[in-house]
Amino acid sequence: MIVLLGSSGYVGSEFARYFETNGIDFQGVSRTQVDYTNRDTLIRYLRDLKPDFLINAAGYTGKPNVDACEFFKADCLAGNAVLPGIIREACEATATTWGHVSSGCIYSGSRKDGSGFRETDPPNFCFRSGDCSFYSGSKALGEEVLAGASNCYIWRLRIPFDHRDSPRNYLSKLMRYNQLLDATNSISHLGEFANAAYQCWEKRVEPGIYHITNPGSVTTRQVVELIKRIRHLDKTFRYFEDEDHFMRAAAKTPRSNCVLDSSKILATGIKLTPVADAIESSLRAWLPDTEF
Numbered sequence: 001m002i003v004l005l006g007s008s009g010y011v012g013s014e015f016a017r018y019f020e021t022n023g024i025d026f027q028g029v030s031r032t033q034v035d036y037t038n039r040d041t042l043i044r045y046l047r048d049l050k051p052d053f054l055i056n057a058a059g060y061t062g063k064p065n066v067d068a069c070e071f072f073k074a075d076c077l078a079g080n081a082v083l084p085g086i087i088r089e090a091c092e093a094t095a096t097t098w099g100h101v102s103s104g105c106i107y108s109g110s111r112k113d114g115s116g117f118r119e120t121d122p123p124n125f126c127f128r129s130g131d132c133s134f135y136s137g138s139k140a141l142g143e144e145v146l147a148g149a150s151n152c153y154i155w156r157l158r159i160p161f162d163h164r165d166s167p168r169n170y171l172s173k174l175m176r177y178n179q180l181l182d183a184t185n186s187i188s189h190l191g192e193f194a195n196a197a198y199q200c201w202e203k204r205v206e207p208g209i210y211h212i213t214n215p216g217s218v219t220t221r222q223v224v225e226l227i228k229r230i231r232h233l234d235k236t237f238r239y240f241e242d243e244d245h246f247m248r249a250a251a252k253t254p255r256s257n258c259v260l261d262s263s264k265i266l267a268t269g270i271k272l273t274p275v276a277d278a279i280e281s282s283l284r285a286w287l288p289d290t291e292f
């Protein structure tokens, strides 16, 4: 059986859906049921339950976006930097193998030759490198806390999207923002992310860091072209002149826009659809949310 921390959240709900769809036995856990932010409580819980595997989909993202992390720094550090350390200690004390949902937002740009960052590249959008968002800094710290953990997968997710219209879905955001930042990004189909992360455990892939982004990268303009062509949206999309304009007009903190190399996970045999194809199928299967 799998323990799923943070099952009430956007990413946690996707893992829960995946387990339900595939008939996989799991227990979703919320802090209101078991205070998994307390190490002794978590150890007791794991000793009683003896799960085969634990997934940490809990953390602090800020709502509606990472700008909010600039105002709730203690929550952000507690959820993203301290909590992974508590889970590590509890999993080591109970010999539980586990996986942690991290973020690719600890990078900015691409490698000097234009290729995507690999898992071996040090973060360049974190507290140690200087300019970064508080969110990204806290996620990079969370990974530092996990350095050397032998029984742990670190899965880097980025700017999730799928066919479900939602305030957290990147495609929904692009359809609704008043103005867009043109940037180049590697991004993750949320369902494929949950599948690939679980497959790491199922196939007993070597623990360590994995970029789980759909192969390739896309510019904002390319995604908008797909939205226009497939969703026939009657909207004029406007763009910020540059990042400075974006920062002045719409953001409190800089965003990570980056390209990641996902060849490490692909080399394990785990499949991910090329990014443009994954976006296209999400838009074709689009489930609009009229209340949002």
Ligand SMILES: NC(=O)C1=CN([C@@H]2O[C@H](COP(=O)(O)OP(=O)(O)OC[C@H]3O[C@@H](n4cnc5c(N)ncnc54)[C@H](OP(=O)(O)O)[C@@H]3O)[C@@H](O)[C@H]2O)C=CC1
Pocket: 005, 006, 007, 008, 009, 010, 011, 012, 029, 030, 031, 032, 037, 057, 058, 059, 060, 061, 062, 075, 076, 078, 079, 080, 083, 101, 102, 103, 104, 139, 157, 158, 159, 160, 168
């Ligand atoms: N959404 C995104 O765009 C991306 C998210 N991620 C990472 O995925 C993880 C989950 O994100 P997402 O599902 O979007 O987040 P949500 O806010 O939707 O859900 C996170 C869940 O974490 C639990 N939690 C535990 N500690 C805290 C805390 N200190 N503050 C807030 N919530 C806490 C809560 O569950 P409960 O109270 O029920 O226990 C909450 O529902 C995070 O680590 C995030 O960094 C990575 C890349 C992209």
Ligand SMILES: Cc1cn([C@H]2C[C@H](O)[C@@H](COP(=O)(O)OP(=O)(O)O[C@H]3O[C@@H](C)C(=O)[C@@H](O)[C@H]3O)O2)c(=O)[nH]c1=O
Pocket: 061, 064, 065, 066, 067, 103, 104, 105, 157, 158, 159, 160, 173, 177, 178, 179, 180, 181, 182, 183, 250, 251, 255, 257
């Ligand atoms: C606010 C805003 C953002 N953008 C762009 C900037 C960026 O490229 C993209 C996403 O920015 P947002 O502010 O919507 O989302 P943001 O909160 O930065 O999203 C991030 O959340 C955390 C939890 C992660 O880990 C990331 O992977 C990523 O999903 O949209 C616009 O084009 N226009 C806007 O008005």
